[in-house]
Amino acid sequence: MFQNRAEALALALPAAIFAAAVFLVPVVILLSDGFRNPTGGWSVSAYIEFFSNPLNQAVFLRTLKLGALVTVTAAVIGYAAAFAIVNLEPGMKGKVTGLVVLPLMISPVARTYAWIVILGRTGIVNEAFQALGLTQAPLRILFSETAIFIGLLQLFLPLMIISLISALENMPKDAVPAARVLGANWLQVFWKVILPLTKEGLVIGGTLVFTGCLTAYITPAILGGSKVLMLETLLYQQVSVSNNFVAASVIAFILIAMSFAANILLKRVATARNKQRRAAA
Amino acid sequence: MNKVILASGTALMLTAMAALSPAMAQDKTLTISVYALSQDEYKEIVYDPFQEICGCKLVVETGNSVERLAKMEANKANPVIDMAVVSMADALSAARAGLIDKIDTAKLENFNKLYDIAKDPNGDGMSIGYTFYATSIAYRSDKMKIESWADLLKPEYASHIAWPNVTTNQGPPALYMLGQALGKDTPDLAAAIEAVGDKKDEIVTFYEKSSQLVQLMKQEEIWAAPIGRFTWAPFTKLGLPVEWATPKEGQTGGMNVMIMPKGGKNADLALQFMDFWLSTEVQTKLAEKFIDSPANKDVKVSEEVANNLTYGEETAKSLKLIPSAVALDNRAGWIKSWNEKVGQ
Numbered sequence: 001m002f003q004n005r006a007e008a009l010a011l012a013l014p015a016a017i018f019a020a021a022v023f024l025v026p027v028v029i030l031l032s033d034g035f036r037n038p039t040g041g042w043s044v045s046a047y048i049e050f051f052s053n054p055l056n057q058a059v060f061l062r063t064l065k066l067g068a069l070v071t072v073t074a075a076v077i078g079y080a081a082a083f084a085i086v087n088l089e090p091g092m093k094g095k096v097t098g099l100v101v102l103p104l105m106i107s108p109v110a111r112t113y114a115w116i117v118i119l120g121r122t123g124i125v126n127e128a129f130q131a132l133g134l135t136q137a138p139l140r141i142l143f144s145e146t147a148i149f150i151g152l153l154q155l156f157l158p159l160m161i162i163s164l165i166s167a168l169e170n171m172p173k174d175a176v177p178a179a180r181v182l183g184a185n186w187l188q189v190f191w192k193v194i195l196p197l198t199k200e201g202l203v204i205g206g207t208l209v210f211t212g213c214l215t216a217y218i219t220p221a222i223l224g225g226s227k228v229l230m231l232e233t234l235l236y237q238q239v240s241v242s243n244n245f246v247a248a249s250v251i252a253f254i255l256i257a258m259s260f261a262a263n264i265l266l267k268r269v270a271t272a273r274n275k276q277r278r279a280a281a
Numbered sequence: 282m283n284k285v286i287l288a289s290g291t292a293l294m295l296t297a298m299a300a301l302s303p304a305m306a307q308d309k310t311l312t313i314s315v316y317a318l319s320q321d322e323y324k325e326i327v328y329d330p331f332q333e334i335c336g337c338k339l340v341v342e343t344g345n346s347v348e349r350l351a352k353m354e355a356n357k358a359n360p361v362i363d364m365a366v367v368s369m370a371d372a373l374s375a376a377r378a379g380l381i382d383k384i385d386t387a388k389l390e391n392f393n394k395l396y397d398i399a400k401d402p403n404g405d406g407m408s409i410g411y412t413f414y415a416t417s418i419a420y421r422s423d424k425m426k427i428e429s430w431a432d433l434l435k436p437e438y439a440s441h442i443a444w445p446n447v448t449t450n451q452g453p454p455a456l457y458m459l460g461q462a463l464g465k466d467t468p469d470l471a472a473a474i475e476a477v478g479d480k481k482d483e484i485v486t487f488y489e490k491s492s493q494l495v496q497l498m499k500q501e502e503i504w505a506a507p508i509g510r511f512t513w514a515p516f517t518k519l520g521l522p523v524e525w526a527t528p529k530e531g532q533t534g535g536m537n538v539m540i541m542p543k544g545g546k547n548a549d550l551a552l553q554f555m556d557f558w559l560s561t562e563v564q565t566k567l568a569e570k571f572i573d574s575p576a577n578k579d580v581k582v583s584e585e586v587a588n589n590l591t592y593g594e595e596t597a598k599s600l601k602l603i604p605s606a607v608a609l610d611n612r613a614g615w616i617k618s619w620n621e622k623v624g625q
Contacts (some may be wrong), residue, residue: 055620113496120500140440142502143486226446226487229624237448237616 031256034249050250056234060254063231066145067213067258070152074160074209075202079190082164097165100158108155112222115151116142119223147223148230155219156212160205167201168194199270203263210262214255231255309337311550314353314365316537317343319572326566331557337550346371353380353542360542363551372408372538373605381407382543388552391559391577396597399536399576403605408538411558412573415534415591415600416454418526419498419516420505427526430455431462433505434476439483443494443506446487447474447619454533455507456615457603461530468607470615478622487623498523509534510574510591517588534591534600537573568592 037043050056085096103111118124121138129135141147171194179193195202220230226237231251238248315323320343328339342349346367353365357380367375375381383406386392392400392409399410420427425438433442445451456473457466465472477484485503488494491512497503499519505526508516516523539555541548557563564575568582574590575582582592591597 055624116493116496116502117500120497120502122500122502140485221489222493226448226489226624227481227484240448 027256030249031253032249033246034253036246046246046250050247050254055229059229059231059234062145062228063214064258066149066152066230067210067262069149070156070213071160071206071210071262073153074157075206077157078160078164078205079194081161082168083194085161085165086168097162100161103154104158108216108218109222111155112151112219115147115154115223119147119150142223143225143227145224145228148220148228151219151223152213152216155216156209159208159212163201163205163208164198165201167198167204171197203266203270206266207259207263211259214258309335309547309550310340311335311337311364311547311554312340312342312362313551313554314342314344314349314362316366317345319570322567322570322572326570326572327558327563330563331554334557335550335553339554350375350380354378357543360545362542363545363547364539364541364555366411366537366539369402369408369410369536369538369602370605370608372540373403373405374609375540376403376405376407377609380542381540382545383407384409384539384541384555385548385552388549389556389559391556391561394561394577394579395559396576396578396594398597398600398602399538402536402538402602408540409555409559410536410538410576411555411564412567412576413534413536413591413597413600413602414574415510415532415596416451416458416507417510417528417532418505419494419508419513419523420526421498421522422524423522424504427505428529429462430458430507430528430530431476432528433507434459434480436483438505439480440485441504442484443486443488443497443503444477444484445491445507446489447615447623449489449491450535451491451507451509453603453608453612453615454535458507458528458530458533458601461601462528468611469618470611471618474615474618474622481623495519514571514589531599531601532596534602536576536602 034046035042035044037045051060081100085093085100088096119141120126121140121142125141126135126138129139141150175193175197176189179189184192215232217232217236220228220233221236224230224233226233229237231254235248235251235255238244238251320341324341328341332339342352342362344352349365350367350371353360353362353375356362372381386400386406386409389409395410399413402408402410418427418430418433424441425432427433432438433444445455447453447456453470456470456477459476460466460470460473463472463476485497488506491508494503494506494508494512495515498506498516498521510525513525539558541551545551559577561577561579564573564577565580565582567573568575568580568586568590571586571589574592578594578597582590587593591600
């Protein structure tokens with residue numbers, strides 16, 4: 001396309017400089033704080049200190065656990081929803097996709113506050129449970145991991161559904177009928193046909209959801225509060241209250257590393273299945 | 282020829298400047314550093330009228346206290362601002378850092394009208410309180426009876442209360458009072474933090490934004506919470522029997538103070554401004570708009586205003602504030618032990 005590499009590089013240069021100046025350099029400066037010891041040398045003592053604190057361990061594991069749970073649940077619900085949507089007639093498909101996207105246009109603050117009403121002791125969930133005789137006294141759902149899980153799932157499920165819709169739409173239309181004709185049951189169809197053909201969408205959706213869970217501040221802050229700290233709420237506490245920028249930098253690094261790790265892991269899972277298939281063929 | 286024109290022009294300009302100089306001497310600038318809240322009302326009630334009186338220009342810098350203190354530290358050698366308003370503990374922190382000076386209260390006509398608690402909150406002569414607030418317990422009088430701070434942790438109540446997180450402004454004062462109620466009043470707040478930690482699973486939430494409490498109270502998620510008086514008004518409009526507790530240990534709270542940087546260039550003008558702000562007239566107007574509870578005891582307000590503020594000599598006297606030095610020296614320790622006992 002280009003006469004020479006120099007031309008291509010010249011065109012990419014402004015964007016590269018911009019990204020480096022406003023993103024890469026500040027991030028490196030920010031993260032390097034975590035690798036400084038008090039005397040100015042380099043060390044990982046801040047990380048050792050961070051992980052030796054039982055509170056931080058608990059918060060780290062909770063963040064990892066909730067992120068993974070939300071991602072897996074979103075994938076399960078997302079596949080079902082996306083599959084149903086792509087099989088709708090064209091007019092309906094647009095409308096339903098619009099409905100899926102709609103929550104993304106509402107502020108997370110409003111959406112999260114709504115959960116306080118819904119999940120409260122006098123909220124609709126508890127009233128339904130009591131009416132059905134599932135529980136005598138109202139359950140305490142608010143300010144728990146359950147509340148954060150529900151809030152995050154509702155927040156990020158649309159991202160998974162959208163990613164999966166586009167992946168499913170790009171799948172050859174006759175792949176599923178062909179598999180059925182050849183005698184595959186629905187589980188086999190999903191496992192051997194749909195999943196390998198839509199893995200890109202799953203990787204994108206999974207990364208978006210997991211990364212979203214790691215970076216969402218409002219939802220864990222409102223539905224969990226300081227009673228159920230996540231890494232992001234702990235980060236805020238370290239900066240704005242304790243003025244401990246080293247610990248904050250450590251948490252920031254951990255969050256970035258977790259996002260990358262999730263992305264790599266998801267890609268691995270997807271390509272591993274490919275290799276298996278190639279090996280089998 | 283050109284030189285002659287230039288010379289006469291210069292002479293003319295010099296004459297003109299000489300004639301203007303008396304007016305320019307009055308054209309002073311006073312720079313103040315304040316919280317960003319309610320600036321429209323402050324402009325109307327404090328800043329504009331003062332500019333009329335002093336014939337000077339007022340420059341207002343705003344920001345949160347961390348930013349503003351950092352700026353004062355950076356400009357230590359050559360102060361930019363002439364006065365600032367901060368919290369009691371921040372004033373002590375600035376005093377320890379050598380950033381502020383003693384205030385010449387003899388030049389403040391309104392100084393003797395202040396409640397005693399506001400005259401010298403840190404005992405170093407470097408700050409004057411201009412407003413304060415009480416912290417006590419808002420509670421459902423039909424569900425519970427609060428006579429002591431320790432009542433909140435009773436088994437039958439604990440699962441219906443919200444407690445301020447240690448990182449909020451209300452957190453340490455509430456723990457401080459709980460410590461008094463438990464008879465274990467140590468600066469590290471250890472007994473109180475432990476007591477809250479024992480009930481951490483029952484307590485509904487450790488709130489960080491008091492605005493959240495009104496909703497929790499409305500949907501009966503909570504029956505009680507320690508709050509600052511400045512957030513009290515919305516609770517009275519819920520249509521529920523919510524009352525302001527007067528525990529036997531007393532109420533706690535906080536105070537905001539005025540400070541002057543060391544080496545400020547317009548000290549006299551700054552004092553004149555502070556005196557104006559502390560005057561009965563200005564403090565009354567600020568109270569009537571629910572901006573600041575008055576520190577001037579001559580201020581008289583209607584019952585409605587009094588109900589929304591921290592008002593009156595009795596209230597002022599009864600407030601048990603955490604000494605600034607205790608807050609500064611222990612803040613990090615409080616958060617650490619809170620995270621160990623309550624946070625996990």
